[in-house]
Amino acid sequence: MMLAKSNLTCQIIPLRVCLNGASGRMGQRIDRACFESNGTAIVTARNSLDAPLDATHDATASNFDVVIDFSSDAGTQIAINLALRARCPLLIGTTGITDSTREVLRSSSAQIPVLIAPNTSIGVAVMRHLAKEAARLLAEDFQISISEVHHTQKRDQPSGTALALADSVAKGQGTLFPLNEIKSIREGDVIGDHEVVFAGPGEVLTLRHHAKDRDLFALGAIRLAIWIAKQPPGMYGLDDWFSQFMKAKQ
Numbered sequence: 001m002m003l004a005k006s007n008l009t010c011q012i013i014p015l016r017v018c019l020n021g022a023s024g025r026m027g028q029r030i031d032r033a034c035f036e037s038n039g040t041a042i043v044t045a046r047n048s049l050d051a052p053l054d055a056t057h058d059a060t061a062s063n064f065d066v067v068i069d070f071s072s073d074a075g076t077q078i079a080i081n082l083a084l085r086a087r088c089p090l091l092i093g094t095t096g097i098t099d100s101t102r103e104v105l106r107s108s109s110a111q112i113p114v115l116i117a118p119n120t121s122i123g124v125a126v127m128r129h130l131a132k133e134a135a136r137l138l139a140e141d142f143q144i145s146i147s148e149v150h151h152t153q154k155r156d157q158p159s160g161t162a163l164a165l166a167d168s169v170a171k172g173q174g175t176l177f178p179l180n181e182i183k184s185i186r187e188g189d190v191i192g193d194h195e196v197v198f199a200g201p202g203e204v205l206t207l208r209h210h211a212k213d214r215d216l217f218a219l220g221a222i223r224l225a226i227w228i229a230k231q232p233p234g235m236y237g238l239d240d241w242f243s244q245f246m247k248a249k250q
Contacts, residue, residue, distance in 0.1 A: 118160025120220030135172025
């Protein structure tokens with residue numbers, strides 16, 4: 001199966017990737033996306049809980065430009081060690097990571113650039129921007145609700161994307177969004193549907209994102225890996241990437 005044609009392909013540059021979680025749903029898509037990119041190459045593909053690479057015995061232990069992690073909380077901790085050993089950037093696409101792992105990521109960002117990306121879709125990035133603006137403009141008279149639907153194998157709920165949308169709404173309306181009011185549904189093999197609804201007097205505004213294929217996340221992950229590979233050490237979020245994306249569009 002070939003990846004859907006995208007204008008993102010022209011932006012792909014040579015990049016050596018250590019892919020952690022290569023056997024997972026997203027890992028397999030990223031592996032294929034890199035193979036078809038004519039530039040980005042998977043130097044090391046790992047299952048998420050493989051023993052960490054030993055730099056004294058494995059020549060590929062630091063022969064990469066970025067670590068991409070789509071695994072689990074335990075797998076992410078291994079990915080952190082890999083990136084620190086190679087002194088290279090780290091892209092975290094894993095959702096549902098614990099507070100303790102986030103703290104390790106924060107401390108590691110003093111040495112390497114770290115980007116946490118719960119959703120690598122450009123459409124979701126734009127949706128977050130729109131949700132923040134809508135919340136800012138409509139918060140006084142509109143009731144805001146968030147819902148998400150994913151396949152039955154997705155463990156974390158609410159999804160990382162739903163939490164990111166809640167954060168955007170909170171920033172727009174200037175008050176915390178109650179996370180226990182996010183509606184989460186797990187059914188079938190749904191890749192990902194997210195909605196933010198603004199219900200006001202006599203009208204309803206709905207922002208909805210529907211993921212048709214996981215390939216879009218794979219291409220997005222490559223795009224973000226290229227971006228984080230150019231950044232200095234520090235802790236980054238999707239808002240940091242999106243602000244540069246917006247400037248480029250002006």
